[in-house]
Amino acid sequence: MTANNERADWWKQAVVYQVYPRSFYDANGDGLGDIKGVTERMGYLRELGIDAIWLSPFYPSPLVDGGYDVADYRDVDPRLGTLEDFDAMCAAAHEAGMKVVVDIVPNHTSTEHEWFRAALAAGPGSPERDRYVFRPGRGENGELPPNGWKSTFGGPAWEPVGDGEWYLHLFAVEQADLNWGNPDVHEDFKKTLRFWSDRGADGFRIDVAHALAKDLDSRPLADWPDDPDQGEPGDDNPLWDRPEVHEIYREWRQVFNEYEPARFAVAEAWVVPEHQWMYASPDELGQVFNFQLSNAAWFADEFRTAIEKGLAAAEQSGSTTTWVLSNHDMPRHPTRFALPQVRSSVHHQLVTDWLLRDGRTYHEDRELGTRRARAALLMELGLPGSVYLYQGEELGLFEVADIPWGALEDPQALMTTHGDAIKGRDGCRVPLPWRAVDESGDFGFSAPVEHEAAHLPQPEWFAQFAVDVEEANTASMLWFYRRALGMRSELLTATGDTSLAWAGGYGDQVIAYERPCAGGRTLTSVTNFGEGPVALPAGEVVLCSSELLAGRLPQDATAWVVR
Numbered sequence: 001m002t003a004n005n006e007r008a009d010w011w012k013q014a015v016v017y018q019v020y021p022r023s024f025y026d027a028n029g030d031g032l033g034d035i036k037g038v039t040e041r042m043g044y045l046r047e048l049g050i051d052a053i054w055l056s057p058f059y060p061s062p063l064v065d066g067g068y069d070v071a072d073y074r075d076v077d078p079r080l081g082t083l084e085d086f087d088a089m090c091a092a093a094h095e096a097g098m099k100v101v102v103d104i105v106p107n108h109t110s111t112e113h114e115w116f117r118a119a120l121a122a123g124p125g126s127p128e129r130d131r132y133v134f135r136p137g138r139g140e141n142g143e144l145p146p147n148g149w150k151s152t153f154g155g156p157a158w159e160p161v162g163d164g165e166w167y168l169h170l171f172a173v174e175q176a177d178l179n180w181g182n183p184d185v186h187e188d189f190k191k192t193l194r195f196w197s198d199r200g201a202d203g204f205r206i207d208v209a210h211a212l213a214k215d216l217d218s219r220p221l222a223d224w225p226d227d228p229d230q231g232e233p234g235d236d237n238p239l240w241d242r243p244e245v246h247e248i249y250r251e252w253r254q255v256f257n258e259y260e261p262a263r264f265a266v267a268e269a270w271v272v273p274e275h276q277w278m279y280a281s282p283d284e285l286g287q288v289f290n291f292q293l294s295n296a297a298w299f300a301d302e303f304r305t306a307i308e309k310g311l312a313a314a315e316q317s318g319s320t321t322t323w324v325l326s327n328h329d330m331p332r333h334p335t336r337f338a339l340p341q342v343r344s345s346v347h348h349q350l351v352t353d354w355l356l357r358d359g360r361t362y363h364e365d366r367e368l369g370t371r372r373a374r375a376a377l378l379m380e381l382g383l384p385g386s387v388y389l390y391q392g393e394e395l396g397l398f399e400v401a402d403i404p405w406g407a408l409e410d411p412q413a414l415m416t417t418h419g420d421a422i423k424g425r426d427g428c429r430v431p432l433p434w435r436a437v438d439e440s441g442d443f444g445f446s447a448p449v450e451h452e453a454a455h456l457p458q459p460e461w462f463a464q465f466a467v468d469v470e471e472a473n474t475a476s477m478l479w480f481y482r483r484a485l486g487m488r489s490e491l492l493t494a495t496g497d498t499s500l501a502w503a504g505g506y507g508d509q510v511i512a513y514e515r516p517c518a519g520g521r522t523l524t525s526v527t528n529f530g531e532g533p534v535a536l537p538a539g540e541v542v543l544c545s546s547e548l549l550a551g552r553l554p555q556d557a558t559a560w561v562v563r
């Protein structure tokens, strides 16, 4: 076990690896990754040097939204395995010294959930309907939606059920929003938290944590603007980041504290940075995703601001912050860094447009993207707080931009129409390549020789990034991740000291900071965004993301120097 994981508050400085189970490793050959697949690859994960595995949803689900449409919160999807498989996976992770984090989706259930079926059957005004957000439609016979709210995935956020009532779905039509004003909902989620904690889960990732509390009654629904902006804070937003949401998490904290060590949770809350810390406070979830790094385009000032904001949020919450470069909801970062760089406010659109045109509109400079991804990783790993990695980033995978429309699975793509819309998030969810040469044509994603096709098509170029190829080449991204994670653990996490000081004197194209490190020494992390190489401080260069140029740090590179 890593020194970090021996601490009760291990999650404050952990490296957490996100597994998107359907695309990780397929043990049974049905073309979908599964829980056994995770167990079979536990050795790979241990060697990588992570502290914890976070699994995206593996519950029974019609898979309208990659499993974020949950039909039963306390079971495993039969296509992904059984509860016994989960127990075995958890035991194997613990045995290997790693923690397990599971995903909780409390804002909405699948419309296949038994509660939703009961709500439809029971009709207007019933206690069954009160667990969801049903409202009468407007117009003579309720033929118009209660108001003009839009779903995050496109189209209206209300769906009629044929008896004059409509239900709210902030995401896909098949994801009905729960009513957190209803006590059954509270009780059921506490039961779910205990269920997985009892089975060995060490923590939870809370999906769209900022949406649970809603105000639908303080004024007529039709008076709200059509598009309450997610980023806008305040009591005046009926849907997002309402103050009452924190009462729910204070209630959950009581449940987490029933366990030894206390469980923790990390909130996915897309709120203004000034509000983030509340979700993380010790009487609530403990941690919140800080997406600042993943939002930054490749400019020194954007990364510096991102780091400053993350550190400030950590201080405010009395917890630690988190650092994220990629996850299952965004284009992979080596691709983001390989495309032309414009300010982050417009870079997201540039990447979205590029994807929409199957990756043809701009040149993706992969060598540059890889170089920057290596530099970004070291810059990130040196920071105090937890780092969340996304499966495949240790292989340096790029976004798959040219998945044919007919093969896409993401509701973001399917709820919009070709040409005017977005292609969605499938490009970062393509099944991992484990073997470069594999006659059965899925880069070793499925264990059995005879198997179904992988659920999303893999491009030819995945061969270069296959695990076996990278294993055999110590200059690969995989080995770079292993070395960097090992050093973070040995030099930084082991000390338990979370302080950071900016190192001055390098100019505005460099990000340099100092951390106390093992042996009473100091580690300086230096990242050079500028054209000219920069001189490094005196000391031993223990790791560098690129070759030094006559002892100096070249552009788009990070070095760790210890003295």
Ligand code: GLC
Residues within 6 Å of the ligand: 065, 068, 069, 105, 171, 207, 208, 268, 328, 329
């Ligand atoms: C979160 C998940 C995303 C999902 C959405 C709705 O943002 O990360 O994948 O589509 O919630 O559940």
